[in-house]
Amino acid sequence: MSAPFPETPGDTEWFVHDRFGMFIHWGIYAAAARNEWVKSIEEINDQDYQKYFDRFDPDLYDPKQWARLARQAGMKYFVITTKHHDGFCLWDSELTDYKATNTPCGQDLIAPMVEAFRSEGLKVGFYHSLIDWHHPQFPIDAAHPQHNDQEMLKSNKDRDMAQYAEYLHGQVRELLTNYGKIDMLFFDYSYSSQKGEGLLADGKGKDDWQAEKLIEMVRDLQPGIVVNDRTEIPQDYKTPEQVQPDEPVTVDGKPVLWEANQTFSGSWGYNRDECTWKSPEMLVQMLVDGVSKGGNMLLNVGPNGRGEIGPRAVERLEAMGQWMRLHNRSIYGCGPSDFSAPPDLFAWPFGCVRLTGLAGKVKYAQLLNDASEIRFREGGEVGYHLAPESSDTVILELPTVKPPVIVPVIELFLK
16 A cells, blocks of 8 residues: 655645556657757757647647557556646647647647547646747747857847746636646746756746645636646645655655656657657556656657657557556555565566565465465474574565566555
């Protein structure tokens, strides 16, 4: 069972139980096929970036297929990038023309996605960027694509962050009003610690977003919604990105809810030439590792410009689904144990596994993939060992050959 956590403003009971979700990074940057930060990394101005808007036509977009893939992979919730840092909106916002309905696509892409994932039994989450490189009132700072454009930098004196914050709040209001119950909101991200020089604006933080007012509106519109901490105001959970914490995450020595945001490769948005793809075995191990430390995993897919999740991602989702079909009760509703794990947790041991502190507590043991019995003894009993076993140890006698699953799980039934 999961460890107790401090109370939070949102309803996190489902979040702690479900453990595994799908992150989706999708926008006009999929046409560039060089990840979602391409506009900033390559310092592309609005005029040159416009070609991706003009040609965005995901004719193979099938959110029902996406939702089936997620469910079959064992995922219980999803989070979609309603707007990333480039400012492009996947829904029919009344506050901007920079949206999917004005591209050749010509439709609100969020509505059918929400319907499809709900139909498969998944909870609905929205990602929304606090940053906007397209909005004329958002200051040009160190992360902005035009931060080296001296003429553009001069416009900072005329840019009004308060006007942008009003736009930001208005769009969040739309998202939390027009699509029914939203279970989760992922803001991205404050960076007030970054300082600018000369005409370059400082990084942005909670005061710039009017974050307290923003969060108050969110809680009013969607009571119980689970919200992350990236406005710089602590909320329901923390979001380490592209890392696996060494131990359960704490703040001031107290455990907190957390979710590892992970990718199949090094990119979030579609990156055609990315070669550093993780193996299914590594992905399952990451999921198990996170749950053992009280965390969730939000695993990202980056659909391409035609609206398809590519074969490399599908292959890995299907492999994880095969493992989850047999082992999901070692994930759902699980968390840190009071007992010490054996060394080299993911290495198949030769002959046996020793579990300290469990003597007298185990009633039955089995492999979870096929429910086959694992025989065991306790320390002090006669066995083929070079030294006496500790009396508080349970010795599980394992088959010599690893079972034919990515990560075998031994299920213990306690007295």
